[in-house]
Amino acid sequence: MSSNEKIPFLDLVTPHVELESELLAICRQVFRSAGFIGGPLVEEFEREFAKYCDTPHCVGLASGTDAVRFALMAAGVQQGDTVITVPHTFIATTEAISQAGAHIAFIDIDERTYNMDPAKLKHYLERECHVDSASGKLLNNKTKSPVTAVVPVHLYGQCADMDAILELAHRYKLIVVEDACQAHGAEYFSKKENRWRKAGSMGHVGAFSFYPGKNLGACGEAGAVTTHDEELARKMRMIRDHGQAKKYYHDVEGYNGRLDSLQAGFLTVKLRHLADWTRARQEAAQRYHDLFGNADGVITPLTPEGSRPVYHLYVVRVQDRAGLQKHLADAKIDTGIHYPVPLHQQKAYAHLGYKTGDFPVTEKIAPEIVSLPMFPQLRREQQARVVDKVLEFVGLPALSRSN
Numbered sequence: 001m002s003s004n005e006k007i008p009f010l011d012l013v014t015p016h017v018e019l020e021s022e023l024l025a026i027c028r029q030v031f032r033s034a035g036f037i038g039g040p041l042v043e044e045f046e047r048e049f050a051k052y053c054d055t056p057h058c059v060g061l062a063s064g065t066d067a068v069r070f071a072l073m074a075a076g077v078q079q080g081d082t083v084i085t086v087p088h089t090f091i092a093t094t095e096a097i098s099q100a101g102a103h104i105a106f107i108d109i110d111e112r113t114y115n116m117d118p119a120k121l122k123h124y125l126e127r128e129c130h131v132d133s134a135s136g137k138l139l140n141n142k143t144k145s146p147v148t149a150v151v152p153v154h155l156y157g158q159c160a161d162m163d164a165i166l167e168l169a170h171r172y173k174l175i176v177v178e179d180a181c182q183a184h185g186a187e188y189f190s191k192k193e194n195r196w197r198k199a200g201s202m203g204h205v206g207a208f209s210f211y212p213g214k215n216l217g218a219c220g221e222a223g224a225v226t227t228h229d230e231e232l233a234r235k236m237r238m239i240r241d242h243g244q245a246k247k248y249y250h251d252v253e254g255y256n257g258r259l260d261s262l263q264a265g266f267l268t269v270k271l272r273h274l275a276d277w278t279r280a281r282q283e284a285a286q287r288y289h290d291l292f293g294n295a296d297g298v299i300t301p302l303t304p305e306g307s308r309p310v311y312h313l314y315v316v317r318v319q320d321r322a323g324l325q326k327h328l329a330d331a332k333i334d335t336g337i338h339y340p341v342p343l344h345q346q347k348a349y350a351h352l353g354y355k356t357g358d359f360p361v362t363e364k365i366a367p368e369i370v371s372l373p374m375f376p377q378l379r380r381e382q383q384a385r386v387v388d389k390v391l392e393f394v395g396l397p398a399l400s401r402s403n
């Protein structure tokens with residue numbers, strides 16, 4: 001490889017070139033049946049993805065945003081309720097909460113994992129909420145809004161600390177919707193149940209996105225929910241299809257949030273490769289980890305015991321993030337930032353009344369995080385060059401020189 005070759009952040013071309021004939025066969029099948037919405041290809045994908053997630057039910061949807069939103073609605077979140085999540089996530093998580101009619105309550109993250117800190121969730125539930133003696137409902141002390149659900153986000157492909165979150169949710173009767181949009185196939189060892197559990201199988205509902213850049217990506221927009229609860233699955237099927245189980249008989253007002261059959265067919269083809277792609281991401285993450293060693297000035301991702309992340313992103317932290325990004329860009333290495341502005345500091349959420357200082361961990365890491373190239377086809381020599389350039393920037397001997 002020429003030492004000057006561009007290293008992309010993500011390669012979406014190679015997998016589609018490799019699978020082109022299988023994907024084109026899906027197009028032909030769909031064109032010839034003209035079954036564009038619903039039908040056997042959607043049902044097949046739902047069966048296969050449910051199996052992959054260790055849940056009996058999967059409902060294919062038009063996006064991950066719909067997945068979180070429909071999950072909350074189906075599970076019973078009402079207009080005016082409060083739903084808890086983190087400020088360090090993609091805005092789709094909170095859009096889904098607002099669009100389900102609920103208020104957003106943020107809980108800060110754990111600095112080691114970047115996921116919801118269960119101790120802070122506990123503090124919020126104990127100190128900022130109370131159980132109303134008349135209704136038995138958990139209310140926010142200030143707003144008096146019923147606090148009814150929590151959305152832990154398995155960010156970057158690593159599961160949140162679900163034992164602790166599920167225990168609190170159980171104690172306070174909260175609905176749990178896992179935002180697993182970045183965590184297809186991620187695993188968490190439940191000490192309580194003494195077994196490994198899959199992302200999307202631990203809460204009442206798991207929400208997935210198949211946006212093209214996700215670990216399992218469609219060739220367009222797509223999403224899904226997974227659940228153990230047949231009744232919830234039935235409700236989400238209704239909500240995705242204008243509130244009807246039978247055509248033109250509408251039990252409720254719903255949405256147009258269906259998965260189309262082309263995308264379902266593409267996803268079934270790609271799902272067969274997901275285990276291999278995940279393994280390749282995990283190997284690439286291990287190589288980064290080994291190459292960085294314990295370099296001073298670079299904080300690499302931490303994997304707690306009992307966590308098997310799927311590395312949707314490989315995120316490191318440095319003091320001078322802008323400087324590092326420029327240094328890498330000059331070396332033709334693409335990077336990303338996930339996410340530069342915490343949600344409570346976004347203009348869109350000014351009306352929530354949060355202020356700087358409210359979520360110190362999120363605010364501390366947001367200016368330091370940078371996502372390095374991560375995709376299944378990433379090669380060892382490309383990673384060595386990335387690490388070389390990062391170490392060079394933080395003033396450590398580069399690999400090529402120290403080796």
Ligand SMILES: *Cc1c(COP(=O)(O)O)cnc(C)c1O
Nearest residue numbers: 063064065090092093181209211
């Ligand atoms: C991608 C993503 C979503 C939304 O998925 P879409 O399919 O783009 O609607 C939601 N939450 C998180 C954490 C995501 O990364």
